[in-house]
Amino acid sequence: MAINLLGGVKLPKNNENLQYKDITEIKPPEVYAVPVVTSNGLPAEPVVKIGDEVEEGQLIVKPTGSRGSFVYSPTCGKVVSIIDKFTPKGKKIQHIIIKNNGKLTTHTFSPLKDKTAKELLKRLALCGLVDANFGGTPTYLRYTLSAIERKFTLYVVISNTDPYISSNEALVINRTAEVVGGAKYFARILASKKIVFVYNGRAKKTKKLLKKYLKAHEPQLKYSFKEISNNYPSDNIMLLMHRFKTKTKLFTEGDYKKAFVEDAITCYNFFNAVEFNMPVNSRVVTVGGNNIDKKGNYIVKNGTSFEHILNVVGTVDDKKPFKILNGGIMTGMCQYTTDVSCNLETRTVSFINESEFDMQDESPCINCGRCVSVCPMNLVPNVLDDYCVNRKHFDAEKHGLKSCIECGCCSYVCPSKRYLTQRISTVKKQVEGGDK
Amino acid sequence: MKYLVTPAPHRYSRSTITDMYITIAIGVFGCVLCGIINYKLNAIYILLACMSACVITEILFSLINYKKPFMDYSFLVTGLVLTSIMPINIPWYFACIAGFIAIASKYLFGGLGNNLFNPAALSRSIIGVMLAGMSFDYFGGDTPLGILLTGDKSLINLNDLVLGNSVSAIGTGCIVLILVLCVIALALKLIKWENILFSVAGFALMVCIFMGGKNVIPMLMSGSFVFVVVFMLQDPTTSSYGFSARCLNALLFGVLAGTMMSKNIMGETAVFLALLITNVFSPAWDRLLLVFHKGVKKHD
The missing domain is CATH 3.40.50.11540 (NADH-ubiquinone oxidoreductase 51kDa subunit)
Structure with missing residues (x-):
């Protein structure tokens, strides 16, 4: 018998069956932008300088504290610059820009x-x-x-x-x-x-x-x-x-x-x-959505830009507006540019067109309680939303605002199409930002 | 290339409040249709009076609030529910007043989603109070509830109650039809089973205490109780949203309705007054039980 977790929603099935297609490695780009820290912000610092030659698998970032992560070069090349850039999750952090020189030397453990x-x-x-x-x-x-x-x-x-x-x-x-x-x-x-x-x-x-x-x-x-x-x-x-x-x-x-x-x-x-003693510098990423030609699961190196992925997979129609998501249909964060790069947290990149997303105006909440019944974290999204609208951040925090995993279930089931997840996540970021 | 930027999630379920209200309206219209078959032209007059009052009031208040009229179809449900619970011999102008009060009460609290009281129940209760002082027979005969409380109980025929052949409000007589609609609504997840279970349990308990076990089933089938449980207690806006809160709410309604009907407080209006009192408490149950919904602490 299937194990039931608290809440959750039944999403429509995807009939494309991308999982049965072979996993291929994406063509290497000319430039990689490797983030120094991951999105949770654990401290780390680059061990390479501008102008250094690096090899694939060579250590380029080491943690400064006891909790950070090591980062290894995804390619052989030259460190061109170290600049602040936005990640797909919208944080501005240091990136090491490495220009690929086409060599195939690999560092292993x-x-x-x-x-x-x-x-x-x-x-x-x-x-x-x-x-x-x-x-x-x-x-x-x-x-x-x-x-x-x-x-x-x-x-x-x-x-x-x-x-x-x-x-x-x-x-x-x-x-x-x-x-x-x-x-x-x-x-x-x-x-x-x-x-x-x-x-x-x-x-x-x-x-x-x-x-x-x-x-x-x-x-x-x-x-x-x-x-x-x-x-x-x-x-x-x-x-x-x-x-x-x-x-x-x-x-x-x-x-x-x-x-x-x-x-x-x-x-x-x-x-x-x-x-194989290979340092982790790539990840299997699902590249999907109806706006691209070659959907599938690809091995994407750390630091590969979304623009490069889009060029490799090819767009169906670039005249009509579409969404670029770092994530799936429920949690994916929209990108306003393709000048962001994949990192080791990227699970999927979706290029979705109008046929795949809904945009509806919200109506007043009728207190039906569907959001409460589907919340996997045992929260009351309609009350949290009320607090967020009225800027009662302290009350929202008292009722578990920080527990929200932003899964989007409450917004999905809401018959009034309230922007619950959207407002809750905005206030959550404000509250967490204030704490730091 | 143009990119669209909106926050997640990017897909929503197909269910909307308009769909919900239209589905419920179709169900309630079935009850009204049953009333039209039973009472012929009188029922049609009341239906027209109620609906036209609701539509005019909806337009009026929408214009005052700078909103498009008929944004949702809640007025349709309110109008049909109101028609269903109206006594058959009521003058047409009372039906108009009832329609006006129902929609106005919703807008005076701030529109859909903000009303504290069920609009139809509030309006029916006010009409009930207004009619209480008048000495004419607005039901056109003795209702089963009246007979049970003051008359000869042997006159009550359960088959008549089930099939809707007794004197009742327009759409609340035919228990079989309401039960069939109840099963459909449960299957479509439009109503909650716990509301039905706990309200019936509370009602049965109070009737047992005050009138004895024999009278439970006839009392359940008289005085619009089944209709109110299936269609009015389930109104999401005026009921609680948490499971435990809903259970408490329904139990309170059952107990109040059982007590008031057994003790003959306000006669046929008792069940609507009980619903209004329950509506006052429903936000309180939710607030009370909010302590159990504090989420799960995540690790740092």
Whole structure:
């Protein structure tokens, strides 16, 4: 029986089936703009200077504190400049501009001897892997030394509920060995007895393919499958962590460090970092939307500009206005320019035209309570919206404004088409900005 | 190339308030149609009087508020619900006054979504109070509720109550039809089951206490109670939005309606007065239960 999380909405299915297409690497651009810090702003500083020659996989950014992430060069080339630029999430941060010189020299880590839990944990800390679900927080921060070898069960999410994201499924179908290998390494760190693959009802075919592979190639691996509801955002790693930890639908403040949920992309990247000693400098990104020709899942290097992606995939109609989203249809942030670059948090880039998005005027709230019933974070969006409109930020904060994950479920179901998520997220940013 | 920039989400569900109100209006029109079949021309006169008053008032208040009239179809639902709960022998000008009060009460509180009281219930209660002083028979005979409270109980025939052959308001007589519409509305998720369950439970409890268990079913089927539970208590604007708050709200309505009807306070108007009192408390339940909706703290 499928596991139900609190709230969520049923989104229409995407019939394009991009997950079955082969994953290809996007043609390398001439210039890369690599962000120095991830969107959660953990401190880091560049270790290269303007004019330095760098090689692919060479360390270019190191953390200044104990919590930052390492960043490795995505290409061989010359550091042209270090400038402040906007990220797709709208933050102005330092970017290292590297001009590609076409060479193919690659820096790799030294191979691991025994691949023990401690060795793997060290590799996890050094390889530059970050969590897209947690605003670019380094993955290793969840795997503290006290947490390893405690026999926690590892959950691996192999599907996506947003119809515009199919990277997890694509990896499981096309790169099964790497995903399973990565999951095994994570399981070794945790000394997990078995791996639980989590999928939603729409990804049953992917589950079958994975099961077939595991039967044929991994007879000794202990694994099971768990179905989650089709409701968006049931594949959100943070929600799943709480769900598996607390075993209740209505979760309380749980210790997220004790529940281990990873997605297929993280497993794939970790496998490459351990097996081939490759630093993480790319990510599988779903490039979708009806305004482009070549939809699919691509391996995109850190720092590749949206403009380059658009040139590679080709536009259908560039005369009519369209939206460029950094993210899926529910959370994607609109870009006003293509002069922004992908980073290791980018899960999907969507170029959507008028047929795919709705724009409606809002009507007064009729208190139907649909937003309350779908909120996965147990909030009351209509009351929060009321506080936001009347600028009662303190009251909004008291009623859980900061808990909002901006999933967009409340706006989606609202029959009055109220701009709930939009207003709540604006005020949330103001409040969080004020705190800092 | 031109780029559009709007905040997320970029897609919305197809359901709108206009669709909701039109669907409910179709359901209530079924009840009114049943009344027209039973009472013929009288029912048509009241329907026309109520609807025209609602439309004129809607236009008037829209113009005052610099809004386009008929932006939503809430006036349609209000007009049809009001027609359904009107006594059959009421003079046409009373129906007009009722229509005016219903729409005006909504706009005086700030328009759709801000009204504290159910417009139809408020207007029906005022009409009920106005008629209480008059000595003419505006139902055209003894209503089942009147018989149950003061007359010979053996005259009550359950089959007549179920099929709508008894004396009642225009659209509230035929219990079978209301129940069928209730099932459809539940399937379409337009109404909530907890409202029905808790209000009926509260009502049955109070009738049991004051009148004995035998009278529960006849009391449930008389005095517009079923109609109010299915169509008026479920009005999202005047009811609570949280599940627990809705349960409390419905229970309070059931208890109040049961008590007032058993004790013959205001006769046929009792159920509407009970609804008005419940409406006053519904925002309070939500505020009270807001403490349980404080979200989940995220890690730093």
